[in-house]
Amino acid sequence: MIVEYLRYRIDPGEADGFEAACARASASLAAAPQCVDYELSRCVEDPASYILRIGWASGHDSLDERFPAFLAEIEPYVREIEEMRHYERTPVRGTGGSVPTLYAWAGGGEALERLTEVFYDRVLKDDLIGPLFAGMDPGHPRYVAMWLGEVFGGPERYSGERGGYHHMVRQHLGKAITEPQRRRWVSLLMDAADDAGLPDDPEFRAAFAGYIEWGTRLALANSQPGAAPPLEAPMPHWGWGVAPPYVPSAGHPAGS
Numbered sequence: 001m002i003v004e005y006l007r008y009r010i011d012p013g014e015a016d017g018f019e020a021a022c023a024r025a026s027a028s029l030a031a032a033p034q035c036v037d038y039e040l041s042r043c044v045e046d047p048a049s050y051i052l053r054i055g056w057a058s059g060h061d062s063l064d065e066r067f068p069a070f071l072a073e074i075e076p077y078v079r080e081i082e083e084m085r086h087y088e089r090t091p092v093r094g095t096g097g098s099v100p101t102l103y104a105w106a107g108g109g110e111a112l113e114r115l116t117e118v119f120y121d122r123v124l125k126d127d128l129i130g131p132l133f134a135g136m137d138p139g140h141p142r143y144v145a146m147w148l149g150e151v152f153g154g155p156e157r158y159s160g161e162r163g164g165y166h167h168m169v170r171q172h173l174g175k176a177i178t179e180p181q182r183r184r185w186v187s188l189l190m191d192a193a194d195d196a197g198l199p200d201d202p203e204f205r206a207a208f209a210g211y212i213e214w215g216t217r218l219a220l221a222n223s224q225p226g227a228a229p230p231l232e233a234p235m236p237h238w239g240w241g242v243a244p245p246y247v248p249s250a251g252h253p254a255g256s
């Protein structure tokens, strides 16, 4: 992604008009398939200073003649632009600690190990998927807990101690998992989440189920005869998605 920054210096008397023009102009960005996201911020220490940040999906996009509606709205403020340049992102980025990770919210590594212990206990007794795990490594529940922990924002133990993504993906190759088996795996894991006392708030369970749905569908696809998934890929990382954890003082959006 390329990030375009437009820095403006706006006379305080024109601030309301400028913000309203940007709000109208943003409809073009919201509709543009090249645009990842955008944001207008105003400087706290120097309120005349504004920054419009636009994330572009491809390096070659920018506010050119393809955005006539946008340019028409902000045209009166073009003279006030102090900088209009594109920046490449570097690997230095991340999220802060203001929102707990799914790993921390779940109760950390101990809770995930409790989950996988209960889960594989159920799995081994299951008529439909038990046979798939007949020769299971005794450490398997712990390894899957390490995997889940890393995916949910915990320590990078699966990468450090079990070989990371490529080791996991290889374990599913050739297993020919069927859709009923996948469904059973999901269903037993959801039961195990209750039995192991994982948090049952809607936001956590929605994020948890989202990852499990995604991961099991990939496991099924990768396990089919002749499947050739990429064996080297970064570890997936899963977050809260559209519903961050419910904190009473922040209110609860209606209908969520």
Ligand code: HEM
Pocket (backbone or CB within 6 Å): 129, 132, 133, 135, 136, 137, 140, 143, 144, 147, 148, 162, 167, 168, 171, 172, 175, 177, 181, 182, 185, 211, 212, 213, 214, 215, 216, 219, 220
């Ligand atoms: C979110 C979905 C899934 C995750 C995160 C996951 C995770 C893992 C991991 C991390 C391993 C390798 C453990 C190690 O390091 O040795 C593994 C192996 C395995 N997985 Fe999955 N898996 C998923 C879905 C499934 C499904 C749907 C099935 C079948 C119904 C399945 C069947 C197996 C089997 C049979 C093994 C080999 C176990 C052994 O023999 O030790 N997995 N899985």
